[in-house]
Amino acid sequence: MSNTPSRKVLNRLMVIDWADDTAAFQHVPSRALLMREYLRRAALWAQAYRAERSWPFFDIAAHIDATITTPLDVTEDLEPLLKDLAPASLRTTCSGAVRWAALRDAHPDLLEKLPDPYEPLLRMYERGGGFYLQEYLDLNGVMIPLRNVESNASTTSFVTLSPATLDALDGEGESTYFAKISNGHPRHSPRGIVRRRVDDDQTHDEAFTRNLRWEPTEYLKLYDLWHNDIDHVQITEIEAATFIETLTEKLAGTS
Known part of the structure; x- marks a missing residue:
């Protein structure tokens, strides 16, 4: 059995529980961000290689170097996995990710200009399985619009893919994020972040602390009562993820 990059990707796919609805619901926010x-990324690659008509779920390697193949044992082991997957676009991306690994192995400089297209999708699969493609993308817990190549290519990038950061973005209900700002601590480098999470009509205010977890906070309630001098501004999930990952790296001494 080969131990090639394509085999490593196949091994990741083979251990996924594609019917794990519980995991899909537990990871709704992070899965939506990963799919977006x-x-x-797929839109950027489609534009670069004139493959807009094949976007969004396609074999990107085939548009770059059609001669690329995977080892025979990988191909043979991939076939039974694909047979049980639906829809067809899910099968296409799984085989495409395996072939992409072989392409990267043959062309090490491939990612100098554009990011790895399949890694976010692989991480999404690992956090609760696949998707259903209808008028909207159904991720089994959240539905997102496809839109078009141009609009997707111009969206804000989400580069924080570490499991710890993705876990921190998940939580039951709908979350709204805020950055605590002051002199010397602008929006892109706040004093801290808090979120208001609403689940089953219950409101939970939480701060991401130096313990690297969300903990209850009275900050937002005190602010509403004029008992807090520290200001805040609403931020996106992607901005919250950047703060979480930066703090994690700082406390780990890797930044």
């Missing part, structure tokens, strides 16, 4: 990032 795949759509953005």
Whole structure:
């Protein structure tokens, strides 16, 4: 059995529980962000190689170097996995990710200009399985619009793909994020972040602390009562993810 990059990707696919609805619901926010990032990256590759008509779920390697093949044992082991997957676009991306790994192995400089297209999608699959493609993309817990190549290519990038950061973005209900700002601590480098999470009509205010987890906070309630001098501004999930990852790296001494 080969131990090639394509085999490593296949091994990741083979251990995924494609019917794990519980995981899909537990990771709704992070899975949605990962899918949007795949759509953005795939759009960039489609534009670069004139493959807009094949976007969004396509074999990108085939448009770059059609001669690329995977080892025979990988191809043979991939076939039974694909047979049980639906829809067809899910099968296409799984085989495309395996072939992409072989392409990268043959062309090490491939990612100098554009990011790896399939990594966000692989991470999404690992956090609750696949998707259903209808008028909207159904991720089994959230539905997102496809839109078109141009609009996806121009969206904000989501580059924080570490499991710890993705886990921190998940939580039951709908979350709104805020950055605590002051002199010397602008929006892109806040004093801290908090979120208001609403689940089953219950409101939970939480701050991401130096313990690297969300903990209850009275900050937003005190602010509404004029008992807090620290200001805040609403931010996106992607901005919250950047703060979480930066703090994690700082406390780990890797930044």
